[in-house]
Amino acid sequence: MLLDVRNLTVKLNNDTLDVNAIDKMSLSMRDGSIHGLVGETGSGKSLFAKALTGTLSEKWTVQADRMFWQGEDLLKLSEEKRRQIINRDMAMIFQEPSRSLDPTVTIGEQINEVIPKSEFQGSIWSRRQERLQIAKNLLIKVGIKHYQQCYESYPHELSEGLCQKVMIAMAIIRSPKLLIADEPTDAMESTTKIQIMRLLQKLNTQKNMSVLLITHDLESVINYAQEMTLLYSGQSVESGSVRDLLKRPYHPYTENLFTSIPKFNTDTRPKSRLQTLPGSTPPLQHLPIGCRLGPRCPRAQKECVVTPKSVKLKGHLFSCHHPINLD
């Protein structure tokens, strides 16, 4: 097990508000897999990534039963030790890559500064040459053809797709065990999107680098990930292998989500409505107690005001009082 998080709670402490933005969520990842973390906007996906890497601001407090990284509990370690492990083993890429690169520094310099000292073999005098060589190899590796031009450019002179490739290049230089991709293809054209996703997949298979793919795009998760975890309003809904979940979802939300994907091959009538749940996701100020899907759930009953425990069944982990497809 690469990563094993149990009952993670992230609390927002504000003068007007005191809520659990993530409420007892669990997630575990196998070594070398692509794991999709899916949820609507505001369901706490990015928050999870930040809690994992320890980059949350002071307004948030993080609690968990355990947060095991290769058998070590990250929350029990000292701040410094934790930083070291995270810097060594994890890397992160973001949505809007062009805004995630320092706008006043050239790409080359930005790549140079993240090259770890251990990469250099030659003497101090050949450093300059070596740096250039390493940076160029990296750019080629992530599939940038005009690497020379890219090396000398400022971020605003490159397209979003190129910027994301640069971000990935900077992320893989330390050959991390886990790459956290926080909506890496948000607001990109579909061809660029496919390029980026292919690149991630290639890195996953060739370098055995696990990827935590955080997205709201169900289709790319279905296409590229082996396992997935569904989040709703900060509560984990269901997790398991993608194939199983597709075939037999236990949670009503999961089923609903899959049916909401438009399918072009089936006999959908023209101008018919896609199936959705009534209502909208609750804002942080008005979270329902118990199962947060409660007010919108078609199968909600009296028990749903109590937070459901997660149940493990045939490799699925789900939290629902009244699951479907059980028979």
Added chain:
Amino acid sequence: MFVYLLRRINLLFTTLIVISVMSFSLGHLFPGDPVINFSGKPSLTYSEYQDLSQTLALDKSYFEQYLAYLKRSFNGDFGVSFSSQKPILDEFLRVLPASIELSLYALLVTLVFGLPLGLLAGIKNNRLIDRIIFSVATILNSIPIFWVGLLFILIFTLNMNWLPMSGRLTLLYEVPSITGFLLVDIALSDLANKSYVYTDALRHLILPTATLAVLPATLVIGMMRSSVIHVMGMPYIKAAQTKGLTSWQLITRHVFRNALLPIIPQFGLLFNTLVTSTMITEVIFSWPGIGNWIIEAIYQRDFPAIQASLLIVASMMISINVLLEIAHMMVNPLMRKEFNATK
């Protein structure tokens, strides 16, 4: 880039023309006869008056008068001062170095204190240290500069008797003026006891410099702080945090640079404040600089001097502003992007 430069220089010229028109019209707006106001010679015989009127082109149309004025200004002829009857340009150049010297030291103090404190406050936003720096800056920002000067004199001169109250040097020492910059002049002079003279000059410098630096320093702290807070919230800083940089690398390589670049054009405002403050500081500490000279000129109703000082000081400010903008354009890649985008 070339087009940008051209545009800036065009702006510089038009603004300078506007300033010169304003300065020219002052000669007519001031009470008294324009001939006397432009030339600076108060008691003229009738024939002298006619001659001057001819040479200054004041008997022709306003436009021709203006052209003649412009020509004289370019040749450095601003008439003579009412009070001393010496050419104004000479007077001006005599007092300019003292002001520049004082302002330079104040600017140095401002930057040395303002930038790091602003950076620190911005990074530690909402912590205790930020609150302290920010409150002190706000409080200092609200103290009228002439009161600061008075307080300094009251505390350090009258009560403690530590520092001298006025002037650039004790009257005992006489340093021949070569460049006008006192500290340079002392080095160039052949005085026997140079170190004593140096200490004396520096002791005279402390209070005016401190007085002058207070307001600009608080401004710099404020600008730097809000700029740093803005930068710290940007996604690229968060991204850099996950790249495994130490906080020191992060601050020196990314935060400082990105926070400083956008406030470079605002430094024009800083110079503006500096000039205003210099005028008052010089009056309080009897510093023989431009500010003192201008105020003296107003007391004496020395119109040619006022007119010339408006023209020269305003031109200097405009040039500094334009230079700052061009410098900003050179060093900030984002500006080039905006310019290319709107071209």
Added chain:
Amino acid sequence: MPQNDIYNEVEYPGPYQQAWGKFKQNHVSWVCFCIVMFFIFVAVIGPFISPYSPYHQDTGYVLLPPSWQSAGNVHFLLGTDDLGRDVFSRLIHGTSLTFGISLLVAFGALVIGVSLGALAGMSKGIRSSIFNHLLDAILSIPSLLLAVVIVAILGPGLNNTIWAVLLVLIPQFVHRTQIVIRDELKKEYITAARLDGASEFHILKNSIFPNIIESIILQYSLAVSAAMLDIAALGFLGLGAQHGSPEWGAMLSDSIDLIYRASWLAILPGITMFLCLLSVNTVGHGLRNALKHRSES
């Protein structure tokens, strides 16, 4: 999003209410706001309640220290100056002179400056370019120098100072208004209104103005403190209010000769002015923070 509003009982405060609420949450700005209100109160009715006339000379009590010192006299709360005038009364009158006039001058500049700025902001092409050059030229002159030059044309005196300060403040308002209008014009909701066929004036009045009014109020608070500084500085330099006037700057300048013997004459007007400036500036800061927080949340 009316159809999605499942929580009917929740009332969302309007933008002004929100900013005001944020502003009140910050205790420091709230206290300073009260102090500013107090100063306004004193400026308006102060001249009627002051114990003595500011020019009344009590020759029996010359250079009396403040009443808490052993040599002080309780009839003259903050002491007297070299001509036996009551410092307390002079400070009260000074409030209406320095602070009261600053408020009015800044308001005058606001009305004129904002109208000109609106004209300039909405216009395009050569007219706006000429206007801009003119504005740049005036703004590049340090404000005190400009005021000094205007005073030199008109001659010294408090009345002429007012004109000078007014003329100095107007370009700043014009500049500010023009910038914020330009910024608003770039936004999509203005384009939407324009596509709907709204006239320029309609856009200005109904779309732009409600969105820039707060920055204008902010600029007003800056202008008040700038006006106070300029009026007092001119008074201090002897170019504004004349010697003997209870204007704060003039009082400070009068105190220089006596600074050896009567330090309270230099300290008291300074403290009053400092307090006033500090509260005005802090209110401005609080306002800016409140607006920023609102746009973030």
